[in-house]
Amino acid sequence: MDLPNSETTSRHFEAAPAISPRAEIKPPEATAHASLPDAPLVLIKSEETGVQLNLGDLWAYRELLYFLTLRDIKVRYKQTLLGVAWVIIQPLFTMLLFTLVFNRLAQFDTGPALPYPLFAYSGLLLWTFLSNGVINSTGSLISNTNLITKVYFPRMFIPAAAIGAGLVDLAIASLILVALALYYGVALMWGLLLLPLFVGLTLLLALGTGLLVSALTVKYRDLRHVLPFMIQFWLFASPVIYPASIVPERWRWLLAVNPLTGVLEGFRAALAGRGFDWPMIIISAALIVGLLALAFYVFRRTEDTFADVI
Amino acid sequence: MKPIVKIENVSKRYRIGGLHPGFFTFRDMLGGVITAPFKRLRDSASSDGRQTLWALKDIDLTVQPGELIGIIGHNGAGKSTLLKILSRITKPTTGQVALYGRVGSLLEVGTGFHPELTGRENVFLSGAILGMSRVEIARKFAEIVAFSEIEQFIETPVKFYSSGMYVRLAFSVAAHLEPEILIMDEVLAVGDAAFQQKCLDKMHEIRQQGRTIFFVSHNMPAITRLCRRALLMERGQIVGDGLPQQVVNDYLRSSWQIGAERDWTDDTQAPGNEIARLCRVRVRTEEDETVSAVDIRRTFGVEVIYDVLASGHVLSPVVEFVNEAGTQVFSTHDTGTEWRRQPRPAGRYTSIVWIPGNLLAEGSLVAHISLMSHFPTTRMHAHSRNAVAFQVIDNQAGDSARGDYLGPLPGVMRPLLEWTTQKGNDE
Numbered sequence: 001m002d003l004p005n006s007e008t009t010s011r012h013f014e015a016a017p018a019i020s021p022r023a024e025i026k027p028p029e030a031t032a033h034a035s036l037p038d039a040p041l042v043l044i045k046s047e048e049t050g051v052q053l054n055l056g057d058l059w060a061y062r063e064l065l066y067f068l069t070l071r072d073i074k075v076r077y078k079q080t081l082l083g084v085a086w087v088i089i090q091p092l093f094t095m096l097l098f099t100l101v102f103n104r105l106a107q108f109d110t111g112p113a114l115p116y117p118l119f120a121y122s123g124l125l126l127w128t129f130l131s132n133g134v135i136n137s138t139g140s141l142i143s144n145t146n147l148i149t150k151v152y153f154p155r156m157f158i159p160a161a162a163i164g165a166g167l168v169d170l171a172i173a174s175l176i177l178v179a180l181a182l183y184y185g186v187a188l189m190w191g192l193l194l195l196p197l198f199v200g201l202t203l204l205l206a207l208g209t210g211l212l213v214s215a216l217t218v219k220y221r222d223l224r225h226v227l228p229f230m231i232q233f234w235l236f237a238s239p240v241i242y243p244a245s246i247v248p249e250r251w252r253w254l255l256a257v258n259p260l261t262g263v264l265e266g267f268r269a270a271l272a273g274r275g276f277d278w279p280m281i282i283i284s285a286a287l288i289v290g291l292l293a294l295a296f297y298v299f300r301r302t303e304d305t306f307a308d309v310i
Numbered sequence: 311m312k313p314i315v316k317i318e319n320v321s322k323r324y325r326i327g328g329l330h331p332g333f334f335t336f337r338d339m340l341g342g343v344i345t346a347p348f349k350r351l352r353d354s355a356s357s358d359g360r361q362t363l364w365a366l367k368d369i370d371l372t373v374q375p376g377e378l379i380g381i382i383g384h385n386g387a388g389k390s391t392l393l394k395i396l397s398r399i400t401k402p403t404t405g406q407v408a409l410y411g412r413v414g415s416l417l418e419v420g421t422g423f424h425p426e427l428t429g430r431e432n433v434f435l436s437g438a439i440l441g442m443s444r445v446e447i448a449r450k451f452a453e454i455v456a457f458s459e460i461e462q463f464i465e466t467p468v469k470f471y472s473s474g475m476y477v478r479l480a481f482s483v484a485a486h487l488e489p490e491i492l493i494m495d496e497v498l499a500v501g502d503a504a505f506q507q508k509c510l511d512k513m514h515e516i517r518q519q520g521r522t523i524f525f526v527s528h529n530m531p532a533i534t535r536l537c538r539r540a541l542l543m544e545r546g547q548i549v550g551d552g553l554p555q556q557v558v559n560d561y562l563r564s565s566w567q568i569g570a571e572r573d574w575t576d577d578t579q580a581p582g583n584e585i586a587r588l589c590r591v592r593v594r595t596e597e598d599e600t601v602s603a604v605d606i607r608r609t610f611g612v613e614v615i616y617d618v619l620a621s622g623h624v625l626s627p628v629v630e631f632v633n634e635a636g637t638q639v640f641s642t643h644d645t646g647t648e649w650r651r652q653p654r655p656a657g658r659y660t661s662i663v664w665i666p667g668n669l670l671a672e673g674s675l676v677a678h679i680s681l682m683s684h685f686p687t688t689r690m691h692a693h694s695r696n697a698v699a700f701q702v703i704d705n706q707a708g709d710s711a712r713g714d715y716l717g718p719l720p721g722v723m724r725p726l727l728e729w730t731t732q733k734g735n736d737e
Contacts, residue, residue: 010386012586013474040316040408040409040410041409041410041411041412042398042407042408042409043406043407043408043409044395044396044398044401044402044406044407044408044414045401045406045410046320046401046402046403046404046405046406047401047403048403049406059315061441063438063443063444064438064439066444067435067438067439067444068435070435071424071427071431071435074427075424075426075427075428078426109511146418146421147421147422147439148399149399150399150415150417150418150421151397151399151415151417151422151439151440152397152399152413152415153439177568188651224385248511304398304400304401305401307394307400308324
């Protein structure tokens with residue numbers, strides 16, 4: 001953590017009463033509280049009053065999201081032997097394995113602009129980010145029990161930071177993608193500029209799934225054991241290692257309701273310079289936004305009792 | 311004046327059904343979905359039959375800016391739950407709390423510290439978790455590090471710190487919070503004496519700045535010394551609210567079941583035998599006032615009233631003092647010449663032992679009272695264990711043995727002694 005010295009941001013409630021130096025201490029009445037607000041700064045309501053979204057709190061505590069993300073990143077890289085290398089090894093070896101198995105045996109047709117290794121790696125890049133994000137965020141609330149029971153802040157930031165920290169892994173693993181793209185001679189096209197859009201959608205999808213699963217895990221601990229199966233199922237139900245085109249027509253709808261499909265197809269279309277399947281992308285984006293809204297609501301609803309049940 | 315905290319009708323209920331309170335499994339939920347419609351029919355009458363515990367019940371409290379409020383009570387009385395609600399960690403089941411200022415809560419030392427991160431990194435992380443902005447932490451960083459006295463280790467991961475260093479750094483971060491409302495739970499019980507002194511000074515400073523502090527502690531002398539208002543909690547309710555000395559006394563009375571005065575109105579219940587019997591014991595001032603809190607600088611007396619039932623025995627009342635820790639401080643018996651070796655005629659007697667000021671240390675004490683014969687042979691006639699309880703209080707006027715020091719002073723005695731200091735030759 002670097003020492004920040006630019007006065008860039010100031011919190012909306014930072015206009016706290018000025019502290020008089022010790023030498024000129026006045027009696028308590030006279031000092032600080034002439035400026036107490038008329039309306040309460042915080043009104044703690046009972047469980048009976050229902051869900052409060054508290055969007056203002058998220059904004060007020062936004063710097064904490066940064067610090068928690070930074071913590072997760074630092075802690076992750078501090079005590080590993082190979083450090084950064086792991087981040088590359090995981091998707092790279094999976095890609096090599098799948099290339100060996102599927103490309104030699106199954107002979108998927110992934111189009112001329114996108115040879116199978118590049119196809120598989122681009123899919124695995126987003127998939128690794130997504131699945132790690134969901135897995136890390138699921139355990140995050142329980143491993144931060146000491147924070148949840150001792151201090152208030154928007155709890156949403158804990159799983160969000162766990163996912164955010166994965167962006168560093170993603171950035172590092174992307175270097176291999178760049179190398180592969182150069183090796184296979186991917187043409188520089190305007191479509192490439194849309195790559196970040198699909199990364200962003202993956203991030204939102206990870207956030208939606210992560211918030212939902214982590215909130216439920218606090219209450220239903222055995223979800224943790226179910227999660228690996230669900231993640232694996234999701235991998236095979238998404239066109240990560242196989243092209244969507246091999247799926248028979250009557251099963252296509254299954255791919256369409258999976259929000260990851262549009263994201264992966266879009267990402268690859270941008271990479272290969274193909275035309276975008278906009279209806280598919282828009283459906284996926286809408287599903288992701290819907291999932292995020294649902295996750296947000298469920299999380300807020302259960303958040304208030306975390307400290308009691310964790 | 312406008313209050314800074316207003317707690318209205320707050321209650322908190324915990325469910326304690328089953329093996330794990332409030333802990334379910336996904337399996338339970340799936341099962342629940344299937345059986346729920348039937349269950350509702352079946353259990354509609356007994357749906358509240360699940361065991362519940364009211365950790366807080368109908369709490370109403372108004373706090374003015376600048377108050378330093380000590381909260382005392384037995385374990386499980388609801389102190390921590392109240393702090394958790396005030397610091398927004400958990401929500402009340404009913405009622406509401408209005409906070410007219412920023413809240414900072416210190417329910418443990420080192421909230422948010424991560425062992426792998428360096429001291430510097432942890433200052434920023436913990437500061438942010440406790441509610442400081444990045445700019446604010448950066449501005450106070452030098453001050454925080456200086457206060458902790460561990461400058462040379464600030465770039466070392468805190469897992470290599472000694473526990474003392476860890477606590478210092480953690481408290482320093484917390485001490486530099488500037489909320490209008492500060493909520494503290496026993497965090498003063500850390501560090502060595504010199505550091506505790508710094509912490510107490512800091513609390514004084516915070517109070518002087520007009521901030522409001524809630525302070526839960528089992529340290530009664532600290533409560534009476536620092537606070538101007540104390541709350542006593544029992545079974546989720548506030549049962550005492552007032553001056554710390556009074557509330558602390560009520561608490562001790564409720565936990566020891568004794569006060570500063572004991573009257574045995576029923577002769578058959580009074581401790582004694584056929585020779586002598588206790589009637590009344592009390593702690594009093596020189597002005598003949600019964601007191602439960604005595605000024606450390608003032609002489610006070612323990613007055614024992616007793617009946618001698620059979621003439622012709624040599625008697626001596628004995629008073630033993632025991633402190634909170636169970637340490638026997640001292641015991642004393644009547645060495646006055648008048649009745650020392652005189653067989654006494656039957657009748658009522660009043661003996662008072664005068665304890666000089668500046669002898670006992672601050673704290674809570676109980677006195678055991680006995681009536682004995684030492685002559686010709688030793689014999690115990692009456693004995694009352696924990697007869698009366700009282701506190702010795704130092705209100706820090708500067709003329710007690712504390713002088714200007716406000717931190718913890720160990721020892722069961724606190725004599726005010728004569729010191730001389732001479733400057734040596736400089737050559």
